[in-house]
Amino acid sequence: MDTPGKGRGTVRPIRILGDPVLRTECDTVRSFDADLERLIDDMFVSMHAAEGVGLAANQIGVSLRVFVYDCEDDKGRRHVGHVVNPVLVAEEGETLTAEEGCLSVPGLHFPTPRAARAVVEGVDRTGEPIRVEGTGYFARCLLHETYHLSGKVYLDFLSGDTRREALRTIRSADWSQVDQ
Template sequence: MTSESNGRGTVRPIRRLGDPVLRTSCDPVREFDAALERLIDDMFATMYAAEGVGLAANQIGVSRQIFVYDCEDDQGRRHVGHVVNPVLVAEDGDVVTDNEGCLSVPGLYFPTPRYEHAVVEGVDLKGSPVRIEGTGYFARCLQHETYHLRGGVYIDVLKGDTRREAMRAVRALS
């Protein structure tokens, strides 16, 4: 059974905006071992417990380039998996603005512009190459999670009045 569906893992606390680990670029994974598999299991358990569709390792305080996902595309197809050392190799198509949220900024959703198509390349937990292509909501997820690993959060891509409104709402959470 793969780590995506085995029900193992320990739910870990999700780091909130303001935690420095969310604002620091993550380090590449260099060891593909049982500890990495346990981390990925924990990430899935945490994502599911929080009812999320994606989770980056730094969101649970681990500064490593890994994210997990369980997300539908614009055709309603479910995509479940993980990417280690992901690189966003393509973001293209129309820019679609839709409400977006984040487990590290709980309860807040803002209209966020994202490309309708994205491609991420990386490796799996064994070090084998993977290429994930997504459209619609799944493309949004791939962009969102990859951005986390570079030390970003979705409110960083907001502009104008939407950004000002988001920043006011974030301050009100503190």
């Protein structure tokens, strides 16, 4: 399978938790032009360079509603693509708790509850409508990236002792920009 962005694009630095762009609702994409094409290419190469499976535009400092993914589902099938102006239209099924991490929260993983199935609708880089459905790990990826664009991070879905442990760990991390 040809990997989008491969051989094209520029690796951009990943923004770390504490950067306000990660907590700000992203703007709707209105121009489907060479700048958007370049952004998507940069996002793919940045995601692959960081060894991630998904990346939202705000994670590289661009406050636009775009995410990319290169992720397997619960049956081991690889899904590669992007969604512009995504809307979460279904978050359903059993709640599954599994270790989850984030390129903007480097090196840390915490058990995070997510729905077993997710459906996202939006458009592609040319403005054509698309619908992406995922189960298992791929559903987790779709949910994670869509919520990023609304200013949320996976830590927002933690509760109780897990949340307290996560916040304590983050405050003491050497990369932390989170207020004490």
